Amino acid sequence: MLNFRDPDQKPLVLLNNAGVRRGGRWLVRGVEFSISRGEIVTLIGPNGSGKSTTAKAAIGVLKPDEGWVERKPGLRVGYVPQKLAIDWTLPLTVERLMTLTGPLKGREIEEALHSTGIAHLARAEVQHLSGGEFQRALLARAIARKPDLLVLDEPVQGVDFSGEIALYDLIKSIRNQTGCGILLISHDLHVVMAETDTVICLNGHVCCRGTPQVVSQSPEYLKLFGSRAAKTLAVYSHDHDHTHLPDGRVLHADGSITEHCHPDDGHHHGAHAEHGHADHDHADHVHDPDCGCGHQSRLQGLGNKETRRV
Numbered sequence: 001m002l003n004f005r006d007p008d009q010k011p012l013v014l015l016n017n018a019g020v021r022r023g024g025r026w027l028v029r030g031v032e033f034s035i036s037r038g039e040i041v042t043l044i045g046p047n048g049s050g051k052s053t054t055a056k057a058a059i060g061v062l063k064p065d066e067g068w069v070e071r072k073p074g075l076r077v078g079y080v081p082q083k084l085a086i087d088w089t090l091p092l093t094v095e096r097l098m099t100l101t102g103p104l105k106g107r108e109i110e111e112a113l114h115s116t117g118i119a120h121l122a123r124a125e126v127q128h129l130s131g132g133e134f135q136r137a138l139l140a141r142a143i144a145r146k147p148d149l150l151v152l153d154e155p156v157q158g159v160d161f162s163g164e165i166a167l168y169d170l171i172k173s174i175r176n177q178t179g180c181g182i183l184l185i186s187h188d189l190h191v192v193m194a195e196t197d198t199v200i201c202l203n204g205h206v207c208c209r210g211t212p213q214v215v216s217q218s219p220e221y222l223k224l225f226g227s228r229a230a231k232t233l234a235v236y237s238h239d240h241d242h243t244h245l246p247d248g249r250v251l252h253a254d255g256s257i258t259e260h261c262h263p264d265d266g267h268h269h270g271a272h273a274e275h276g277h278a279d280h281d282h283a284d285h286v287h288d289p290d291c292g293c294g295h296q297s298r299l300q301g302l303g304n305k306e307t308r309r310v
């Protein structure tokens with residue numbers, strides 16, 4: 001990974017024994033982690049396990065009722081919430097969405113839309129966007145103010161599998177280009193970004209933590225999610241031999257653009273076979289090293305030696 005880290009620099013945010021209590025019960029308790037510049041931390045856990053609550057405590061939207069949270073002075077946060085309170089009956093363009101929560105210069109809007117691949121949608125109505133385009137618009141809004149820390153609460157919700165891959169790629173390239181820290185929230189336990197430095201598994205408290213590999217083998221993770229979850233945990237490992245452009249065409253490493261992928265392109269579909277996704281052209285075969293479709297090597301299953309159906 002690129003080295004954005006200066007060992008002498010303090011983390012962007014540090015949670016120390018943080019707990020949030022509402023309605024007479026602890027929503028989360030004893031949470032400890034930090035996020036430094038250039039670092040990607042992923043919170044996983046079942047519904048209601050306190051992921052959003054933890055993220056809100058990290059950025060100061062919620063004040064912890066015990067422990068403390070320290071943020072770098074002047075920290076700029078870009079936040080993509082899980083839900084947006086938008087009145088979908090009112091017309092709202094992507095451009096306008098960008099400035100709903102504060103003013104931005106035209107150039108800043110253009111840059112953000114360009115870097116998220118949706119410059120051509122600036123005047124499109126938000127309600128007509130696809131799931132992937134909408135998530136890109138939210139990302140554009142979050143990065144437009146050049147945050148030090150990007151907090152993305154379920155950034156791939158409502159997005160199909162190839163859209164997920166493209167979004168994870170985009171998130172990675174934002175980190176690489178800006179060096180911001182990223183806090184990702186996911187309830188999809190089976191797939192985490194390969195670039196995740198630390199996975200924190202929550203269930204009202206920190207069950208286990210570490211690299212994706214370490215978490216997938218941890219007894220606490222197995223107890224919480226069962227051994228099947230460990231068998232299906234996979235990491236996106238996307239080598240950039242091609243990029244899916246927003247208009248559906250494919251940009252190859254040699255600069256050529258085609259309507260479709262080449263047979264030996266590195267694809268990244270696979271983990272979702274376990275989830276019943278069927279949006280992949282090659283869902284009719286099981287990969288092996290000789291099948292020649294070039295897909296298998298891109299997903300690294302953790303702790304699972306089985307051949308994966310994709």
Ligand SMILES: Nc1ncnc2c1ncn2[C@@H]1O[C@H](COP(=O)(O)OP(=O)(O)OP(=O)(O)O)[C@@H](O)[C@H]1O
Pocket residue numbers: 022023027045046047048049050051052053054082187
């Ligand atoms: N303001 C609040 N008052 C009382 N309970 C709350 C409040 N906010 C959240 N909760 C509860 O706290 C628990 C944790 O919620 P949180 O949204 O952090 O979970 P999550 O892990 O992000 O869940 P999901 O994956 O479903 O988004 C849930 O049981 C939720 O109902």
